Amino acid sequence: MMLDVKDLRVSFTRERLPPVEVVHGVSFSVARGEVLGIVGESGSGKSVISLTMIGLLPGTAQATGQVMFEGRDILRLPERDLCKLRGNRIGMIFQEPMTALNPAMRVGAQIAEGMILNKGLSRKAARAETLRLLDMVQISRASERIDSFPHEMSGGQRQRVGIAIALASNPDLLIADEPTTALDVTVQAEILNILDDLVTDLGISLILVSHDLGVIARIADRTLVMCQGEEMEQGATEDILRRPSHAYTRQLLDAMPRRARASLEEGA
Template identity: 45%
Template sequence: MPMLEIEHLSVRFSRADGPAIDAVDDVSFALDAGRVLGIVGESGSGKSQTVLSLIGLSARNARVSGVARFEGRNLLTLDERGLNRLRGNRIAVVFQDPMTSLNPFLTIGQQLIEPLVLHRRMSRRDARRRAAEALERVHVPDAARRLDMYPHEFSGGMRQRVMIAMAVITEPRLLIADEPTTALDVTVQAQIVELLRELNREHGTAMILITHDMGVAAGLSDEVMVMYAGRTVEHASAAELFAAPTHPYTIGLMNALPRLDDEGGRPLTTIAGQPPLPGETIAGCAFAKRCPHVAERCLTRRPPLERRADDGRAWRACHRPAAVVAEGLA
């Protein structure tokens, strides 16, 4: 049985000044222990809302439906007390902006110790020792001394390391990393990616990696789910998806990326048009108005997410045959 099973997850935001917004629309996936799932897509595609809804962090005007089983329990039916037993304990989150996620009025040590005292019932003395070990694990130098420092005394990269240490200090089964490298320069990004890879490899921590950076997804993920306008459009192993994408949107994302191994000087291409507006009613495929392969049925019939005929482990939501799309856009 998968550690995490998501079935028909939807998140709808009600608005007083307009139609409701379907931020996540009928998303399903499963994650086994020790595996890394990358969720990619442009801003507004529903990546963050998907995982925030799982741990009860959606906004008050959100209505979440579906099933989200974590170790056999449906997260969507747990009350606040039940969720608090899991958050920061069995499930941990690394947010994209460590400066706003860390409390500026508390030392790093105080913030690292709190989950150990709360979830592990450790004494503060033992918790402090474990906190220093956690900082050492994420390669923060002079860890014992830095426990008494405040967030503003750390660089951006070091603050992100502290966030990762806070997330893994209770040895969670599932780590959610929401854009963990967005605010960092490329050198620090590479260090954080390697650190996450190391935690997954050495401790068997399952991860959901949310990113708009296809390179980060390729470097960390075992499998990748591509989202567009709240829907899943393609889901496959990372190796297969990056070697041979089959959905027009995925191919468009790939063609917009610069490649170091491209000796022919291939020009970068953009995806024409704009994503649907929030609250816009979409009868057919959400990508239809931007797709170079659009047909009449794409505008009126929503393509179901189906297993690809040539690979039972890969999924796509497109009316066009995979071979036709790949030949026309590759």
């Protein structure tokens, strides 16, 4: 397994109050080339789990258990090694591209920055690689867009830039935290298709985090259902769609529009 998480617990300290645990003993694994979907409502702990995977929890958080990435426990790595891991092995696509991107920096420079710092590429070579990545994530007129600022791009284009930044390190594992939030359904489908193509073409693993079971069902091989920091169930996405074993999963399915649910079940 590329990633093996065992009994993960995350708690936050509070001033003059006892710590509060928000993730309660969650375990899962991700194989090479596999897509794992983590689904649950707001406050279910899914985004906290994704931040734990790359060591970006705030200082008030404490994580216990094991997060083994190719034999190394991420929870016990020093910060220097964590930075190398984030820069070279694990990529992250954040939820809101407008806040994740630097508004005062051209998007091409933001994509190239990691390649210059982590790979030692020259600015000329990094710019050429940036153009290739922009083409890969299907940004039209990449040679023009490379010098745009984030505010000059649509939400879907900004999210594509976020994906390109995550890919710049040639990661083995990509974590996408709500990558289609606030996008219309057409752009949402385009982003999911890009992620699916990346897994197929590059052989990377993907953790897709979403509150929308319909989004997860489109590309996930396996699904982990979360509620209030606990695992409700996990298994093959097809089995969860057709034979959910937990009442909460059935509620997520019931919350979907009837036609959308029927379409998913037919395609599962």
